Structure formats: structure tokens, C-alpha cells
Amino acid sequence: MSRCKVKAAKLRAVRKKVRPRQVGQRRYLDRIPSDKFWQQPLATLSSVTPAQCCQAVFLLAAGGVLAVAVMPRDAKTLLVNYGARKAQTSPTDTPPRDVSDRGRLLSLIDTITSWTQVPHSWFGAFYVVSLACSVFWLVQYLGDGAVLRFVASRQAAVQQPPATSGQVALGWFMMFLQGGRRVFEHLTIIKPSKSTMWVVHWLLGLLFYLSISVSVWVEGSDDAQSLIKMAVALPAFLFAWVNQYRCHKHLAGLKKYSVPEGGMFDHYICPHYTCECLLYLSMAIATAPRGVWCNRTLICALIFVAVNLGVTASGTRKWYAEKFGIGAVANKWNMIPFVF
Ligand SMILES: NC(=O)c1ccc[n+]([C@@H]2O[C@H](COP(=O)([O-])OP(=O)(O)OC[C@H]3O[C@@H](n4cnc5c(N)ncnc54)[C@H](OP(=O)(O)O)[C@@H]3O)[C@@H](O)[C@H]2O)c1
Numbered sequence: 131m132s133r134c135k136v137k138a139a140k141l142r143a144v145r146k147k148v149r150p151r152q153v154g155q156r157r158y159l160d161r162i163p164s165d166k167f168w169q170q171p172l173a174t175l176s177s178v179t180p181a182q183c184c185q186a187v188f189l190l191a192a193g194g195v196l197a198v199a200v201m202p203r204d205a206k207t208l209l210v211n212y213g214a215r216k217a218q219t220s221p222t223d224t225p226p227r228d229v230s231d232r233g234r235l236l237s238l239i240d241t242i243t244s245w246t247q248v249p250h251s252w253f254g255a256f257y258v259v260s261l262a263c264s265v266f267w268l269v270q271y272l273g274d275g276a277v278l279r280f281v282a283s284r285q286a287a288v289q290q291p292p293a294t295s296g297q298v299a300l301g302w303f304m305m306f307l308q309g310g311r312r313v314f315e316h317l318t319i320i321k322p323s324k325s326t327m328w329v330v331h332w333l334l335g336l337l338f339y340l341s342i343s344v345s346v347w348v349e350g351s352d353d354a355q356s357l358i359k360m361a362v363a364l365p366a367f368l369f370a371w372v373n374q375y376r377c378h379k380h381l382a383g384l385k386k387y388s389v390p391e392g393g394m395f396d397h398y399i400c401p402h403y404t405c406e407c408l409l410y411l412s413m414a415i416a417t418a419p420r421g422v423w424c425n426r427t428l429i430c431a432l433i434f435v436a437v438n439l440g441v442t443a444s445g446t447r448k449w450y451a452e453k454f455g456i457g458a459v460a461n462k463w464n465m466i467p468f469v470f
Pocket residue numbers: 212213214215250251253320321322323324325338374381382384385386387388389390402403406434435438439442
């Protein structure tokens with residue numbers, strides 16, 4: 131065989147060997163565009179910080195509540211009203227109407243929400259969860275736990291310095307105090323009642339308290355202005371904390387149901403909601419990182435709380451006005467002085 135023929139034979143052999151791999155490579159290359167399609171969102175998701183996760187939970191939840199709040203009145207009543215407000219408008223209290231009269235969608239919402247009611251007293255679970263989370267994060271902090279280290283290091287990768295200051299301790303303590311007081315209230319002053327809420331409210335509440343337990347410390351930082359922030363925030367927190375307790379005690383002592391009067395109830399329909407907003411505003415100031423006056427994650431929590439309770443407070447005003455007359459709500463703010 132001539133040299134040329136040998137070379138040509140070797141070349142053919144090499145091509146034969148290479149071809150299958152080339153096909154394999156092509157198949158692999160064919161897959162790259164679709165991998166790239168997923169790579170971008172996956173990379174974006176994996177770069178989301180714990181604080182951003184909490185912010186997303188609060189803002190999406192607030193958006194969901196707002197979306198329900200702008201629904202037609204009947205649907206809104208079924209989805210939003212709970213507790214004392216719902217007791218008056220429960221589907222079982224109102225005479226059944228013709229399906230075509232109410233609309234099929236509304237009847238479906240009615241059926242689903244009435245099948246999935248849970249007791250209003252299940253609110254107590256929020257505060258047990260909140261308290262349990264506070265204790266969990268304390269144990270993690272003291273024992274240099276892996277969960278806290280993981281969350282803090284994910285946050286520290288984009289935000290310096292990591293969460294280790296007195297502000298963090300104060301934020302944690304505020305949440306611990308709030309959870310502790312609410313558990314105490316449920317054990318001692320809140321009276322049992324037959325009023326109910328939609329299970330989705332309950333699940334949303336649990337999600338809120340799980341997220342807030344991380345939010346109070348995740349953005350913390352060592353900060354020269356931290357003392358000023360804490361000095362402003364602590365009295366506001368204590369004012370709201372004490373007055374919310376007074377409101378709950380007053381409500382618990384009322385005949386079911388009557389118009390609450392005296393103290394903050396002379397100026398507000400739902401002063402306990404006013405206090406709730408002030409509690410989270412003061413926590414947002416107390417735990418604000420360097421260079422800003424509010425903690426962004428807790429401001430997102432405050433937006434959710436204000437939207438959620440704002441919708442409920444406006445339902446409470448309507449309920450009082452219908453049940454006790456317009457005089458019962460005259461000259462009172464729903465929740466936020468000079469605004470709402
Ligand atoms: N962070 C959040 O997103 C969030 C959300 C919701 C609530 N909260 C907080 O949780 C606390 C309780 O909220 P809530 O919405 O359950 O308050 P609520 O509906 O006003 O009920 C509080 C308690 O007072 C009773 N009550 C209410 N109005 C009454 C009246 N006119 N006469 C007699 N009893 C009355 C209720 O009885 P029934 O049990 O019979 O209804 C219930 O036991 C508030 O401080 C609020 O700020 C926070």
C-alpha cells in the first residue's frame with residue numbers, strides 16, 4: 131500500500147471515530163440554549179438574599195390582599211371578613227339565594243370559604259409560632275447554629291457588615307416581647323367565641339410570623355447612629371405594646387358584640403391595629419442598617435400589616451355603622467390618625 135493510501139485510510143478511520151462524538155457534541159450543544167434559558171432565572175434566584183425573600187413575601191401578600199380588597203362587595207365580604215365582622219354576615223345567617231342570582235363564581239367562593247373556616251381563636255397559633263421562632267434564633271445565635279450562619283452569610287455576601295449588633299438584639303427582643311405578650315393574652319384575657327376566619331387568613335398569618343422572625347435581625351448592622359435609632363424606637367415600641375394590650379383587654383371585657391368606648395377607642399375604630407403598625411414601624415427604625423433610617427425588610431412587613439389591617443379596619447367601620455348606627459363611627463379614624 132502506498133503512503134498516500136495509508137494516510138487516506140487512517141484519515142477515514144479517524145473520521146469514523148470522531149463522527150459519533152461530533153454527533154454527541156452537537157446533541158450537547160443543542161441542549162445549551164435551553165440550559166441557558168434556565169440558567170438565567172436560576173442564577174437570579176440563587177442570588178436572592180434572605181432579606182429580599184422576606185421582602186417578596188410581604189409585598190406579594192400585600193398585593194394579594196389589595197387585589198381581594200378591590201373585588202366586588204359580595205366576594206370581598208366572603209374573602210376578607212373574619213371574626214366579629216364575619217359573625218354578622220356569615221353565609222349561614224343570610225337566607226340562601228338563587229345560584230343565578232348570585233353568580234356561579236360567587237357561589238363557588240361562598241362554598242369554598244364556608245367549608246374552610248377555622249376558629250378566630252386560632253390566631254393564638256401565630257404568637258406561639260412567633261415565640262418559638264424567637265427562641266429558635268436565640269438558640270442558633272448562642273450555639274453558633276448552622277441555620278443562622280447560613281442565612282447570615284448569604285446576607286453578608288451582599289451587605290456589610292453582618293448581622294451582629296445591639297440593634298439586632300433589640301429587634302429580636304422586641305419581637306420576643308410582642309410574641310410573649312400575645313401568647314399571654316390568649317391564655318388569660320381573650321374569651322372563647324364562635325367567630326371564625328377563612329383558613330387562608332390563618333396560613334397568611336403563619337407565613338407572616340415565620341418571615342418576620344428573620345426580618346428583625348437579617349438586615350442588622352453595627353452603626354454609629356444605632357443608639358439614636360434605638361432611643362427613638364424603644365419608647366414608641368413600648369407605647370404601642372402597652373396600649374395594644376389595653377385595647378385587647380378592653381375588647382375582651384365587652385359584651386359580644388358592642389361598641390368599644392374609652393381611651394384610644396374614642397378616636398379610632400381599631401386602635402389595636404394602630405398600635406400594630408406602630409410596633410412594626412418602631413422595629414424598622416430600631417434595626418435600620420447604617421446610612422438609612424428604616425430597615426427595608428421591616429418596612430415591607432409594615433406595608434403588608436397596614437394593607438391587611440387597613441382592609442379589616444374599613445370592614446369594621448362598615449360593620450359598626452350597619453349594626454349600631456352611623457353615630458358609633460362618627461369622628462373616628464379607622465386606624466391611622468389624619469390619614470385613614
Ligand atoms: N400583623 C398582622 O398582619 C396582623 C393581622 C391581623 C391581626 N393582627 C393583630 O392581632 C390582634 C387581633 O386582631 P383581630 O383582627 O383578631 O382583632 P379583632 O377582630 O378586633 O378581635 C379581637 C378580639 O376582640 C373581640 N372583639 C372585637 N370587636 C368586638 C366588639 N365590638 N365587641 C366584643 N368583642 C369584640 C373579638 O371577638 P371574636 O373572637 O368573637 O371575633 C376578638 O376576641 C390585633 O392587635 C391586630 O393588630 C395582626
